[in-house]
Amino acid sequence: MAQHRELKAQLEELNERIDQARVKEAPDALLQIRELVALFGFSQSDVFGVAPGLRKTRAQAKYRDPETGRTWSGRGARPKWLKDKSIEQYRLDL
Known part of the structure; x- marks a missing residue:
């Protein structure tokens, strides 16, 4: 049972590190996405597809x-x- 607790603690630590990395890297990722959208002239539907219900x-x-x-x-x-x-x-x- 000690191994289970240890693994759960490691998992919590990893999840926290993942969240921190996402927060840190997200602005740069969003900037890259915006640059590519502008460069290629993509529309919202090009990037995200057509919303369900709007295909008709x-x-x-x-x-x-x-x-x-x-x-x-x-x-x-x-x-x-x-x-x-x-x-x-x-x-x-x-």
Whole structure:
């Protein structure tokens, strides 16, 4: 059991040294990152990727109501402005 206590004490000491090294080295690391981002013109999404939930893109509109300007991609339920109408007259030339 003495070895376990000794190892735990060493682990605590190492964790403290790791934290101290991180605090000491972090400003230089951040400066390097900022320099590289500026040098290469990276955007936030280049560096961090796209946040979950923001990846969805709207489907391209295929139909348009000339009176209201409303559009529909052809996905999902048919909109009310197309109810009982031939959708071909509202098709956009893509």
